[in-house]
Amino acid sequence: MKVSIFGAGYVGLSFAACLAEAGHEVLCADADLARIEGLQRGLMPLHEPDLEALVAAGLAAGTLQFTADERTACLHGDVLFIVVNTPADAEGRVDLRHVMAVAAGIGRHRDREAVVVCKSTAPVGTADQVEAVLSGELSQRGAQLRIAVAANPEFLREGSAVRDCRRPDRVVIGSENPWAVDLLTRLYEPFIEDPTRQLLVMDRRSAELTKYAANAMLATRISFMNEMARLAEHAGADIEMVRRGIGADRRIGPDFLQAGAGYGGSCLAKDVRALRYAADRDGHALRILSAVEATNHEQKSRLFDLMTHHFEGRIAGKTIAVWGLAFKPDTDDMRDAPSLVLLERLWAAGARVQVYDPAAMPNARGLIGERDDVRWCDTAQEALQGADVLALVTEWAEFRRPDFAGIAKALRTPAIFDGRNVYDAAEVESAGIAYYGIGRGRSSLLH
Numbered sequence: 336m337k338v339s340i341f342g343a344g345y346v347g348l349s350f351a352a353c354l355a356e357a358g359h360e361v362l363c364a365d366a367d368l369a370r371i372e373g374l375q376r377g378l379m380p381l382h383e384p385d386l387e388a389l390v391a392a393g394l395a396a397g398t399l400q401f402t403a404d405e406r407t408a409c410l411h412g413d414v415l416f417i418v419v420n421t422p423a424d425a426e427g428r429v430d431l432r433h434v435m436a437v438a439a440g441i442g443r444h445r446d447r448e449a450v451v452v453c454k455s456t457a458p459v460g461t462a463d464q465v466e467a468v469l470s471g472e473l474s475q476r477g478a479q480l481r482i483a484v485a486a487n488p489e490f491l492r493e494g495s496a497v498r499d500c501r502r503p504d505r506v507v508i509g510s511e512n513p514w515a516v517d518l519l520t521r522l523y524e525p526f527i528e529d530p531t532r533q534l535l536v537m538d539r540r541s542a543e544l545t546k547y548a549a550n551a552m553l554a555t556r557i558s559f560m561n562e563m564a565r566l567a568e569h570a571g572a573d574i575e576m577v578r579r580g581i582g583a584d585r586r587i588g589p590d591f592l593q594a595g596a597g598y599g600g601s602c603l604a605k606d607v608r609a610l611r612y613a614a615d616r617d618g619h620a621l622r623i624l625s626a627v628e629a630t631n632h633e634q635k636s637r638l639f640d641l642m643t644h645h646f647e648g649r650i651a652g653k654t655i656a657v658w659g660l661a662f663k664p665d666t667d668d669m670r671d672a673p674s675l676v677l678l679e680r681l682w683a684a685g686a687r688v689q690v691y692d693p694a695a696m697p698n699a700r701g702l703i704g705e706r707d708d709v710r711w712c713d714t715a716q717e718a719l720q721g722a723d724v725l726a727l728v729t730e731w732a733e734f735r736r737p738d739f740a741g742i743a744k745a746l747r748t749p750a751i752f753d754g755r756n757v758y759d760a761a762e763v764e765s766a767g768i769a770y771y772g773i774g775r776g777r778s779s780l781l782h
């Protein structure tokens with residue numbers, strides 16, 4: 336099938352490469368010319384496991400092509416996906432300008448029937464708006480084309496985008512138009528093993544709300560566990576034991592129960608904010624979500640609070656080694672990363688940092704810029720040299736089994752602040768290093 340994809344970001348590019356791998360003829364468009372020129376030469380604009388090889392394979396096979404030309408992209412596909420960014424402001428108002436720009440472009444250029452699919456995360460009613468913009472453009476030039484608009488939210492995670500695209504838990508098709516549903520069902524066929532379980536067809540508004548509800552539920556689980564972690568700290572319990580204990584209940588399940596330094600990334604916070612804003616505006620305050628946000632806001636300062644406790648308030652002049660800057664492992668994405676809050680708080684308190692991340696250094700450096708109180712290190716080992724203590728913020732695989740004896744030697748006053756609970760406290764302590772985790776009763780902060 337011929338497919339056009341507008342947006343070559345984390346989602347658009349991963350989705351395009353997977354569709355091309357499955358044999359579809361994919362043209363991926365982006366408004367960013369430099370990004371497209373790079374992609375045409377096989378240069379990746381972002382870090383995502385397995386994606387580079389998949390893009391190269393698609394380019395070589397000719398099933399994946401890139402363009403910065405809106406018209407070409409509007410004319411190529413039988414199905415056209417809108418996968419552009421949909422940022423939300425501080426209050427939660429979602430900026431739909433990019434989505435509507437694509438819709439208007441399709442309305443201006445399209446010369447035959449099409450199924451237009453909104454994959455960007457966007458508030459309930461966005462597909463209706465896309466339809467209105469499209470028909471406005473079509474009627475302005477007197478064109479009468481059969482165009483169906485569907486909502487098809489995306490649930491992939493960064494760091495496993497390719498895997499998630501190839502094997503989605505479910506595909507949600509929001510459309511009551513049999514033609515659009517049939518086309519999308521055929522398009523997704525290579526990724527679906529069990530249609531009765533994985534393929535969910537519903538109306539557009541339900542599909543749009545499903546996306547927000549999913550991210551809000553995930554964020555709620557994390558904030559719930561972070562609150563339990565605080566309680567565990569005070570009660571002398573270990574949240575890791577509690578996590579196993581409740582995760583074994585099939586009604587709860589083991590995933591997304593990891594307490595830590597707070598959730599970050601481009602979407603959970605943005606989408607919770609947007610959902611809360613939309614609900615408030617319609618007079619249906621979502622009280623749970625306000626609590627989820629407040630807890631996460633505090634949680635991002637948790638490592639800093641533990642350090643304040645450890646240093647008895649005297650953080651000025653200390654040097655902190657920081658392992659991991661990206662908002663999660665296996666990505667270079669720094670959007671809303673919890674590490675940024677830790678760094679800001681340390682700098683405000685007069686500390687210096689020595690930072691290392693396997694993939695996010697260029698993005699972090701671009702965001703933060705050069706300053707005297709940060710040293711950008713080439714290795715995890717280099718970040719330790721001469722530092723007082725170590726903070727682990729992102730649980731990259733390369734940080735999981737470190738040489739604790741080496742860490743004990745490198746640090747001036749050996750202590751580890753484990754923001755993702757990846758280390759065994761007893762093992763760390765037996766190397767002569769003080770251990771602080773999130774919600775680990777052994778390192779309880781009894782105020």
Ligand SMILES: NC(=O)C1=CN([C@@H]2O[C@H](COP(=O)(O)OP(=O)(O)OC[C@H]3O[C@@H](n4cnc5c(N)ncnc54)[C@H](O)[C@@H]3O)[C@@H](O)[C@H]2O)C=CC1
Pocket residue numbers: 341342343344345346347364365366367370418419420421433436437454455456457489490491492493601602
């Ligand atoms: N990042 C993620 O893990 C997930 C994101 N989403 C949603 O998917 C959408 C895209 O997210 P990301 O890929 O992370 O964004 P991104 O910021 O990485 O990429 C968006 C791309 O769209 C391009 N763009 C903007 N306006 C355009 C236009 N008029 N024509 C063509 N290209 C245009 C931008 O230049 C950019 O390259 C958002 O709505 C997001 O909420 C959904 C699921 C997962």
Ligand SMILES: O=C(O)[C@H]1O[C@H](OP(=O)(O)OP(=O)(O)OC[C@H]2O[C@@H](n3ccc(=O)[nH]c3=O)[C@H](O)[C@@H]2O)[C@H](O)[C@@H](O)[C@@H]1O
Pocket residue numbers: 456489490491492493494550553557590591592593594595596597598599600601602603662663
């Ligand atoms: O809409 C989106 O953009 C996507 O948002 C999240 O995916 P993503 O942000 O890529 O990554 P997650 O694995 O969800 O992690 C988000 C944050 O939560 C944190 N987290 C995750 C899981 C956990 O148990 N505890 C926890 O603190 C991570 O460290 C990270 O900072 C959702 O998991 C995806 O389903 C969704 O498609």
